[in-house]
Amino acid sequence: MRELRASGMTYREVCQALTREGYPTLKGGAWRPGTVQRILERQETRA
Numbered sequence: 001m002r003e004l005r006a007s008g009m010t011y012r013e014v015c016q017a018l019t020r021e022g023y024p025t026l027k028g029g030a031w032r033p034g035t036v037q038r039i040l041e042r043q044e045t046r047a
Contacts, residue, residue, distance in 0.1 A: 001040055011036045 004014045011033035018031045025031055 001036055002043065005040060 001014055001018070004017055005011075009017065014036050015031035015033055018036075023031075025035070
């Protein structure tokens with residue numbers, strides 16, 4: 001995700017890429033831009 005965002009993709013485009021590449025969500029639903037944003041924000045605070 002981080003690399004996709006760094007390449008200039010929007011959160012929506014990252015969601016589409018994750019779905020296209022077959023990455024499942026935790027609950028098996030659709031990827032949502034807010035979910036991707038929160039995941040990336042959490043990763044930054046832990047780094």
